[in-house]
Amino acid sequence: MQSQHDYSTCQSCAQRFNSVFCKAREEYVKAINDQKICNTFKKGQLLFNEGAYPFGVYCINEGKIKLSHQGDDGKEQIIRLLKAGDVLGYRALLSGDRYGASAVALEDTKVCFIPKEIFITVLKNDTGLAFEMMKLLSDELHKAEVKLTHLAQKPIRERLAETLLFIKETYGFEEDGITLNVRLSREEIANLVGTATESTIRLLSDFKKDGMVELDGKKIKILQHKLLLQTANLQD
Amino acid sequence: MQSQHDYSTCQSCAQRFNSVFCKAREEYVKAINDQKICNTFKKGQLLFNEGAYPFGVYCINEGKIKLSHQGDDGKEQIIRLLKAGDVLGYRALLSGDRYGASAVALEDTKVCFIPKEIFITVLKNDTGLAFEMMKLLSDELHKAEVKLTHLAQKPIRERLAETLLFIKETYGFEEDGITLNVRLSREEIANLVGTATESTIRLLSDFKKDGMVELDGKKIKILQHKLLLQTANLQD
DNA sequence: CCGCAAACATGATTTTTGTCATGTTTAATC
């Protein structure tokens, strides 16, 4: 099938060695390249919806994506933040399940869609890729279980501080070395922390008063060393 | 190496087709059998400790095990419950990481230890096992992410009801078809729900008043249909 | 540039949940 947009080839992709495919054999990368379908999503656009059946995986070439659950009462819970080089959609595919979460672009994003058949075929034949996949799943599982513990045991103030540091780990800083390199609404931050929007707004103001962050609309500057103290519950 | 206790062979193990090894090829099951080290753990005994390095995986022949994190303040968070046929220790092994959680026997338990080398070798050569492993990891990841959402969004009452149903899903009922087939302390249930022990005790009493459970020490009888309503937030 | 909706902000209040205190029951050990 013909690519809708051609981000050159997988072989020469800037994310080639930056993804789960880093150890994949060249011949299989080529095979994936022949089948991939590239596409762009505008900020706010849906890549796939919770409950739908997966027909392949997505590889992010450029941009940012959030993966979120819909709680029973309709409230969003953001479970992962993804960036260039990340792959998404594999969890449902490997479980033989529907998507457990929805994927939405946080900014204009370029992704390549890799059809299920070729992905599974390569996975069957390339041990390196299979092990990378298992490592990726294991790492995600570990992160989820740590987050679970924190959600159960830490107060919101600490969780917010941790979340800001997590955002920094994921997306890094802008050139100034202090501004988080992503624009999230207060509500999205709340849905990442697992709290009410108002609580997040209030605590961000507190953090500002305490000199741990600077706020300029959706631009958030963080002072890492001060936030680190906060997460360790050592603030006083 | 000689087994310390011989629970017959992996080939004839009662859990042979009940575990992640269900699709593994016979020759590899035999290879694992030659290397396995069987052992028993008394109730309360530690199989491995958070932070230690993994040297293999454990396959449960008989018994029950809890996997738990230590929160920063030392509070236990139970992240998984395991039973006969389940495998544990693979997460850290596949991540190339230390154990992220400790494993403790909930009752007298027989396990077989499968050394890292043979496990990895078989995983490399048996695609069926590798895919089962990926499915297992994907399923665990999904469960963790759903639990995360509930932890963030549901009140404790609902989470306790869900937890009781989860225990039932995992360990089932005793012969009477109503008593949960495991003995957990109130504190352990609290550490599974993610709440204070007193809250759990209080809510269990409420549940009893409302005719959703019957309590007899650590024996808990549950009325599933009533608890199901509770989880859906339809109690009133 | 204006109008408007969404996002942000903040105070007041209520609800939920955790903590502390204290007593009772249970179960393990000698």
Added chain:
DNA sequence: GATTAAACATGACAAAAATCATGTTTGCGG
């Protein structure tokens, strides 16, 4: 079977967090 520590239970209170109410600011489309 007495001793004793741990587990269970419950009330009173404090703390944390959500909700509700009400403005203010921001950014977008005309």
